[in-house]
Amino acid sequence: MNYRILLPVAFAALLLNCNNATGQQTDNNDAAAATVSSDASNSVSSDASAPASDSQSANDVSASTNAQTADPAIPALAQRLINAYPEQHLTYTDNHIVFPDGTKIVFDDGKQKSFEQMLDDCDIEDMLSMKYDTSEKIPGYLSDAGRARSEAFFKKMYGNNEAAVRKNLVKVNWFGQSLLFTKVNGADIQLKKVADEIAKHPELRKYMEQSSSFYWRPVRGAKRLSAHSYGMTIDICTKYSNYWLWSNKGAGETTKGLKYENRIPEQIVTIFEKYGFIWGGRWYHYDTMHFEYRPEIAPQQSDLPTL
Numbered sequence: 415m416n417y418r419i420l421l422p423v424a425f426a427a428l429l430l431n432c433n434n435a436t437g438q439q440t441d442n443n444d445a446a447a448a449t450v451s452s453d454a455s456n457s458v459s460s461d462a463s464a465p466a467s468d469s470q471s472a473n474d475v476s477a478s479t480n481a482q483t484a485d486p487a488i489p490a491l492a493q494r495l496i497n498a499y500p501e502q503h504l505t506y507t508d509n510h511i512v513f514p515d516g517t518k519i520v521f522d523d524g525k526q527k528s529f530e531q532m533l534d535d536c537d538i539e540d541m542l543s544m545k546y547d548t549s550e551k552i553p554g555y556l557s558d559a560g561r562a563r564s565e566a567f568f569k570k571m572y573g574n575n576e577a578a579v580r581k582n583l584v585k586v587n588w589f590g591q592s593l594l595f596t597k598v599n600g601a602d603i604q605l606k607k608v609a610d611e612i613a614k615h616p617e618l619r620k621y622m623e624q625s626s627s628f629y630w631r632p633v634r635g636a637k638r639l640s641a642h643s644y645g646m647t648i649d650i651c652t653k654y655s656n657y658w659l660w661s662n663k664g665a666g667e668t669t670k671g672l673k674y675e676n677r678i679p680e681q682i683v684t685i686f687e688k689y690g691f692i693w694g695g696r697w698y699h700y701d702t703m704h705f706e707y708r709p710e711i712a713p714q715q716s717d718l719p720t721l
């Protein structure tokens with residue numbers, strides 16, 4: 415988790431988290447505990463990855479329906495995660511996030527990581543430690559809130575492999591396109607709400623053409639999975655999109671002074687964020703076509719504990 419001290423721009427924000435982020439560290443620091451620590455680590459079945467219930471109503475996906483009373487034994491960041499995914503019925507015990515079937519995923523592995531190591535070996539505490547900053551037009555150096563993901567956590571929720579993820583996908587009408595999106599955590603319902611609201615603004619329609627969503631694949635040039643693999647991520651029109659590597663040829667993960675470019679109207683971003691999505695345009699390593707359902711990080715869930 416020491417990557418945080420390498421992030422001067424984000425440091426002030428992260429100071430707010432330090433007590434909670436480090437105070438709960440336990441002895442579970444061995445490398446084997448880095449991801450899933452139970453026997454289920456390599457055998458998370460598709461059934462276990464399925465949503466706990468299909469009976470959830472359209473309005474239940476916000477955390478407000480499952481807000482839990484603050485427990486001082488639970489780190490604030492863990493509580494935020496628990497509240498953000500009410501359908502999962504998560505609990506926290508002894509530095510682990512626990513699923514109802516007993517699968518335990520370590521919260522803070524206690525490892526010291528460089529920024530790049532953190533991207534490839536991200537625990538839940540790493541994932542939540544960076545503030546998603548909506549106040550800056552241009553993201554600060556290495557400010558990438560939500561870009562790193564705990565693969566164990568997302569595979570457990572959305573599916574451990576392509577076939578398992580596909581079982582949870584449904585078709586969502588996206589401005590005349592039929593996009594596959596996961597029903598887990600009500601992400602499909604949230605995407606429909608985004609579509610309904612954007613549709614009220616005809617001038618935004620051109621940005622929705624040729625969108626894409628599910629695609630099981632690793633991040634280009636990396637071993638970790640793209641967020642598109644889980645079915646809760648959409649890329650809107652590439653024609654109006656900018657990507658950090660397109661505009662900064664040859665740049666590396668820690669290259670300073672990346673040139674920032676964006677043509678996606680703020681109105682679109684605000685609507686997505688309102689329904690629990692985060693925007694890749696808020697990352698130092700920007701990807702302005704990219705929106706993913708991340709209610710534990712998105713800023714509009716005002717009933718969640720403040721980061």
Ligand SMILES: [Zn+2]
Pocket residue numbers: 642647648649701703704705
């Ligand atoms: Zn994308």
